[in-house]
Amino acid sequence: MNKGFLHTAALFCLLLLASGCSNFQKLLKSNDVTKKYEAALKYYEQEEYYRASQLLDQITPLLAGTDKAENAQFYQAQAHYMQGNYILSDAYFRTFYTTYPRSPLAEQAAFLQAQSLYQQSPSFEEDQTPTITAIQAFEQFVVQYPNSEYVPQANQAIEELYIKLDKKEFNQARLYYQLRHWRSAVVAFNNFQREHASSPYSEEAAFLKLDAQYRFAMESVLDKQEERFSEAIDYFQGFVDQYPDSRFRRQAEQVYDDTRAELEKIRNSNQQNS
Numbered sequence: 559m560n561k562g563f564l565h566t567a568a569l570f571c572l573l574l575l576a577s578g579c580s581n582f583q584k585l586l587k588s589n590d591v592t593k594k595y596e597a598a599l600k601y602y603e604q605e606e607y608y609r610a611s612q613l614l615d616q617i618t619p620l621l622a623g624t625d626k627a628e629n630a631q632f633y634q635a636q637a638h639y640m641q642g643n644y645i646l647s648d649a650y651f652r653t654f655y656t657t658y659p660r661s662p663l664a665e666q667a668a669f670l671q672a673q674s675l676y677q678q679s680p681s682f683e684e685d686q687t688p689t690i691t692a693i694q695a696f697e698q699f700v701v702q703y704p705n706s707e708y709v710p711q712a713n714q715a716i717e718e719l720y721i722k723l724d725k726k727e728f729n730q731a732r733l734y735y736q737l738r739h740w741r742s743a744v745v746a747f748n749n750f751q752r753e754h755a756s757s758p759y760s761e762e763a764a765f766l767k768l769d770a771q772y773r774f775a776m777e778s779v780l781d782k783q784e785e786r787f788s789e790a791i792d793y794f795q796g797f798v799d800q801y802p803d804s805r806f807r808r809q810a811e812q813v814y815d816d817t818r819a820e821l822e823k824i825r826n827s828n829q830q831n832s
Contacts, residue, residue: 582609591617595626602633611637628654632663639670648674669708672696676715682725693719721758728759735766740774743767765806768793772813776820784824790817 585597598613614634621627635650651671655664675692696712696719703709731746747767751760771793775786794814797804804810 585613586616591620595621595630598630598637599633602637605640607637607640611641611643628658628661628663631657632661632667635667635670639674642677644674644677647671648678665703665706665708668699668702669706669712672699672712672715676719679719679722682722682729686723686726689719689722693723724754724757724759727754728757728763731763732766735770738773740770740777743770744774761801761804762806764793764797764801765804765810768797768810769813772817775817780824784821784828787817787821787824790814791821 585594588594594613594617598610598617601607601610601613611634614630614637618627618630618634621630631650631654635647635654638644638650639647648671651667651674655661655667655671658664661667672692672695675688675695679689679692680686693716696716699706700709700712700716706712727750731743731750734740734743734746744767747763747770750757750763751767754760754763757763768790771786771790775783775790778786791814794810794817797810798807801807
């Protein structure tokens, strides 16, 4: 292709871009609220969310009490959401559905407000306060709009967020195990199983509790060992009853065999010393 043509085409594109930027800057400085509103909606339709949000941030407060106020607030929230400005979209969607609870857009705004919180949920290692807030928002949405088309998405998000909370709690318990604090690990896994019975991590927690109890017994003073090994036997029985086809079954059986062997040694020794 002719190099001169490519140069001309590139120059033309740059001129168009410069012209577009110039027009946008003029709009930002303009006092014509109606013109800004119409331009903002056009930018939104063209997926130019940054420009749309810049204009809407300027004019939305000025449109209060007008017939354009409702749409302006909703698109302001949407434009920030589409840019990933989730703290702002959370605030703007919340303001929208509390200001216009009977609006046809209130349901969508409530869902997207919860989604904004969902997007702010951090990795499981961090503080999970935002995760809990997101769960509460989705649960409130499901109660308020039980027949909404967004309910399946809301329920899926709730499940994902609860799994994240489970993972954090499970890893906190597992940390005791990794640090070889066996008694603390047993207590933590017990608490986890009680509070997160349906968690996908419950099976592994049950096995690690058994193993931690065995190790705790092994490191105990002699006069406590029989009681603590017996408790490990109980944990094994509970484990196989609850998870008969567990992927940890073979390892659990090895712990069980080792525990029985230790108990046999202790009982033989007790008989010889009696």
